[in-house]
Each structure stands twice: as structure tokens, then as C-alpha cells.
Amino acid sequence: MTDPGAREKSKATREPKATREPKATRETLARVAFLPGWAILAGMTAAFALGASVPPRYRWIPLAASVVVLGLPHGAVDHLLLPRARDERPGRRWFASVGVVYAVLGGLYAIAWFTRPMAAFGGFIALTWFHWGTGELYPLASLAGAEHLETRGMRTATAAVRGAIPMGLPLVAFPDRFSAVAELLVRPFAGEAAGAGEAAAAGEAAAAALEPFLRADVRVAILVCICGLAAWTLAVGGVRARRMDAVRGWVLDAGETALLVAFFGLVPPVLAVGTYFCVWHSLRHVVRATALDARSTPSLSAGRIAPALRRFARDAAPLSAGGLLLLGGIVVAVPRSPGTPVELIGVYLVTVATLTLPHAAIVAGLDREQGLL
Ligand SMILES: CC1=C(/C=C/C(C)=C/C=C/C(C)=C/C=O)C(C)(C)CCC1
Numbered sequence: 001m002t003d004p005g006a007r008e009k010s011k012a013t014r015e016p017k018a019t020r021e022p023k024a025t026r027e028t029l030a031r032v033a034f035l036p037g038w039a040i041l042a043g044m045t046a047a048f049a050l051g052a053s054v055p056p057r058y059r060w061i062p063l064a065a066s067v068v069v070l071g072l073p074h075g076a077v078d079h080l081l082l083p084r085a086r087d088e089r090p091g092r093r094w095f096a097s098v099g100v101v102y103a104v105l106g107g108l109y110a111i112a113w114f115t116r117p118m119a120a121f122g123g124f125i126a127l128t129w130f131h132w133g134t135g136e137l138y139p140l141a142s143l144a145g146a147e148h149l150e151t152r153g154m155r156t157a158t159a160a161v162r163g164a165i166p167m168g169l170p171l172v173a174f175p176d177r178f179s180a181v182a183e184l185l186v187r188p189f190a191g192e193a194a195g196a197g198e199a200a201a202a203g204e205a206a207a208a209a210l211e212p213f214l215r216a217d218v219r220v221a222i223l224v225c226i227c228g229l230a231a232w233t234l235a236v237g238g239v240r241a242r243r244m245d246a247v248r249g250w251v252l253d254a255g256e257t258a259l260l261v262a263f264f265g266l267v268p269p270v271l272a273v274g275t276y277f278c279v280w281h282s283l284r285h286v287v288r289a290t291a292l293d294a295r296s297t298p299s300l301s302a303g304r305i306a307p308a309l310r311r312f313a314r315d316a317a318p319l320s321a322g323g324l325l326l327l328g329g330i331v332v333a334v335p336r337s338p339g340t341p342v343e344l345i346g347v348y349l350v351t352v353a354t355l356t357l358p359h360a361a362i363v364a365g366l367d368r369e370q371g372l373l
């Protein structure tokens with residue numbers, strides 16, 4: 001005999017933890033997670049559609065800003081995420097475990113950059129695809145309440161689409177910029193005793209390895225795959241949403257997907273990726289982290305986000321500083337030290353890459369904990 005009360009209870013515990021926030025709290029979180037990103041990306045998309053342009057050197061500003069604003073700090077609370085999601089105290093044991101994950105995964109990946117930089121770059125694109133894609137599930141499913149994402153299949157497909165847009169469309173629309181960034185990231189790792197000639201050769205080797213992806217027919221194929229997957233995922237999601245009478249969440253999903261396609265198709269990639277990193281991916285993750293902090297719930301449910309963000313900034317400060325130290329270490333350790341601001345940002349991106357592997361692993365653990373992955 002199953003007692004209906006028990007069945008109700010088990011249903012309640014199966015519900016992803018992330019959706020347990022009271023409605024008022026969720027609305028505050030959603031406002032902060034969504035509105036700035038929509039406004040800034042839509043504004044920039046419109047400006048570039050109307051022919052705006054930004055001189056190349058200024059396109060790096062958002063990426064440079066991400067060192068202190070949202071970008072690097074968004075990963076600096078990784079040691080607090082899982083214990084808070086499990087209602088445990090984030091003590092020394094958690095800090096040590098997360099430290100080990102960072103040391104092992106980050107360390108191995110750093111070695112890969114020094115030994116096989118081009119493969120490491122390819123891995124970075126794949127990793128970002130996964131991490132930025134799955135990073136969209138919490139805001140969509142838990143904050144926007146997009147019920148068409150209730151099945152694992154829909155969530156997998158949606159994450160694949162959301163990650164493919166920022167990594168694939170810059171290649172499709174701006175192949176030369178894409179390969180220039182690949183060269184920028186790979187060049188400092190040219191052989192131990194590399195002279196300028198050898199470094200240039202490494203850069204050229206990077207460009208040569210990318211060559212097949214830069215061909216017009218291959219890029220058209222990539223575009224067709226991304227748009228086809230997006231259209232198919234949204235079509236299946238739309239049917240589900242209609243059946244569940246949950247069209248609002250689907251409209252948000254479809255609208256965002258269209259905005260992202262237009263944004264990454266029109267805005268120069270260095271500017272687009274940097275902006276997206278700060279005001280979209282990182283902001284959404286920061287909001288998610290504040291939602292896990294029990295001390296922040298009273299002010300959040302009263303519609304106030306500032307105290308929660310201040311608390312986040314305090315939590316994230318020490319390890320953001322740690323990230324900067326690591327950046328300094330990598331700058332010193334690369335065989336060819338960066339000589340210009342842009343080269344310095346290139347080395348920063350490699351630092352971000354090595355930190356992103358352990359960060360993505362921990363966030364994936366949180367996704368599992370919250371029933372999203
Ligand atoms: C800058 C840039 C690129 C790559 C950026 C990447 C891969 C950024 C990843 C950031 C991460 C993972 C942050 C942490 O969440 C591309 C696509 C080559 C295109 C040209 C501009």
C-alpha cells in the first residue's frame with residue numbers, strides 16, 4: 001500500500017532544490033540575472049546591425065574588465081557552492097576538497113597548455129561550449145520556470161545549443177578574428193628556448209591546424225548545424241510547452257536564443273565574448289551563488305539584491321586575489337612573456353582556461369545536486 005502523503009512527500013524531495021526558493025526571492029533573482037544581459041546584448045546587437053564599429057584595441061575592454069568585474073570572481077566561490085546546496089557548513093574539509101580538484105584538474109590542464117598548446121586550445125573551446133551551455137539551465141529551468149526543460153533530453157539539447165552559439169558563431173561569422181585569437185593564445189607557449197621566429201612558427205602552426213574550419217563550406221555546415229539544432233530543440237520544446245500550458249518560459253528561451261544568435265553573428269568576437277562572459281554567463285552564476293547563501297534570503301525575498309551582492313563580493317575576494325596570483329605566475333612561466341596589453345589578455349585567457357576546467361567540474365556537481373544535469 002502506498003500512502004498518498006508519502007507519495008506527495010517523495011515528489012517534493014525529488015523536485016530540484018533550485019526551485020524551492022519562494023516566489024518573491026525568485027523574482028528578485030530573475031530580474032538581476034536576466035535584465036542587464038538582455039539590455040546590453042540587445043543594445044549592442046542593434047548598434048552593430050545599424051553599422052556601428054569599435055576600433056580593434058577597444059574590443060578587449062570587457063575581457064580585460066572581467067579580471068575584476070564578475071568574470072574571474074564568479075568562480076571564486078566554488079568552495080561554497082556544494083556545501084551550501086547540501087545545507088552543510090562550508091568548512092575546511094570542503095575547502096580542501098575543492099582545492100584538490102583545482103590543483104589536479106587545473107594543474108594537468110596547465111601542463112597541456114605548455115606541452116600541446118593547440119590541443120589545449122581546442123579543449124578550451126569544447127570546455128566552454130559545455131560550461132557556458134549547461135550554465136544556462138539554472139536560469140532557464142529554475143529562475144524562469146521554463147517547464148519545457150523538465151526532461152533530461154530537452155536540457156541536454158538546450159545546453160548544447162546555448163554553448164554552441166558563443167563558440168561556433170564567431171568562427172562562422174569572423175573566421176580571421178577567431179584564428180587570430182587562437183594564435184594569440186598558443187604563441188606564448190612556443191618551445192622553451194623559442195626565439196621570435198619559432199614563436200611565429202608556432203602561431204602559424206596554430207593557424208594551419210585551424211585551416212580546415214575556416215573554409216567557407218565548412219563554416220556554412222557549422223552554421224546549418226547550430227541553427228538546425230536550435231530550431232529543432234525549440235520546436236520540440238514548443239510542442240511540450242503548449243501541452244504543459246507553459247508557453248511563457250518557452251518564449252523566453254526562444255527569444256534569448258534568437259538574441260544570442262544575432263549578437264554573436266554581428267558583434268566582433270573579442271567584444272562579444274568578453275561582454276557575454278561578464279554580463280551573461282558570470283552574472284547568472286553570481287545570482288545562482290547568492291541564492292544558495294541562506295544569509296541572503298531575507299533581503300532577497302524583500303526584493304533587495306544589493307546586500308546579497310555585497311556578501312558575494314566578500315566571499316569571492318580572497319580567491320579572486322588567488323586567481324590574480326596564478327595569472328602572475330603563468331605570465332612569468334610562459335616561455336615568451338607577453339609584451340603588449342593584448343598579449344597579456346591572451347595569457348589571462350589561458351589562466352581562465354586552466355581555472356575553468358575545475359570550475360566546470362564543480363558547477364556540474366552543483367547541477368547534479370540541483371537535478372539539472
Ligand atoms: C575570446 C575569443 C574566443 C574564445 C574565448 C573563450 C573560449 C572564452 C572562455 C571563457 C570561459 C570559459 C570563462 C569561464 O566561464 C574565441 C571563441 C576563440 C573567438 C574569438 C574571441
Ligand SMILES: [Fe+2]
Nearest residue numbers: 074131285359
Ligand atoms: Fe562559469
